[in-house]
Amino acid sequence: MAIDVDWARKELANFLQLTELYRPPDPPGVVSFSSHLSTRGSSKDIVASAQVVEQILDRVLPRWRTEVPDNHNKTINRWYQHIEAVQRADVVLARDAEVRAGLGDDAPQLSAAVMHPWVWDGARALWGSGHYREAVTAAAKKVNAEAQNKVSRRDLNETKLFQNTFSLSDPKPGEPRLRLMADDGSDTYRSLHRGTMAFAEGCYAGIRNPNTHEDGLPELPEREALEQLAAFSVLARWVDTASLEAV
Structure with a gap:
């Protein structure tokens, strides 16, 4: 808003x-x-x-x-x-x-404060002190935790969690699914959920893991960190708005 x-x-x-x-x-x-x-x-x-x-x-x-x-x-x-x-x-x-x-730059501005609340709530404290890489990591953890909460699972994390919850297979006992649209048998339905799984893998494998595990990395420039937060904000909105299917 x-x-x-x-x-x-x-x-x-x-x-x-x-x-x-x-x-x-x-x-x-x-x-x-x-x-x-x-x-x-x-x-x-x-x-x-x-x-x-x-x-x-x-x-x-x-x-x-x-x-x-x-x-x-x-x-x-x-x-x-x-x-x-x-x-x-x-x-x-x-x-x-x-x-x-x-200044000749009236393009839309990217603001972390208007991203999904899970992302900004997770990043806010570290962001304010200039710890951008750690702020992105904190946002990633927050999105993962909220996804776990939504599907009531603690046995899966990050990439495996999203691959399972957005799987095209039917839900099983103890394995609910998240759906971004009703299954109408269309290519759009299949593409949307496969894309979400791939996007989540990219967020955690390409952003979260290097930020966490690579020692000695220089601090992220603020603009680059904002772009990374925006990626997790997209994923957070998908999880938040998805409907839950369980048996």
């Missing part, structure tokens, strides 16, 4: 307003020379706003926790990193289309 830009920008603006620093007025009849500054909002309101804002930032700037400085002015305002990240995210939301058009 695409992000609601107007809603997101309102939430970001509200956070900036709550965290704005100001010098409280002196009580009547008292003159203070203190330089103490306070936030406009209460700690409770700021924390509540931050809970929403952090989710927006994770969508708009997935690496904000590592790329936005967090070691400046924290003694003045503990929300310094959030504030700068919010300011950056607001610019992205407001001007992303304009910037891409101005």
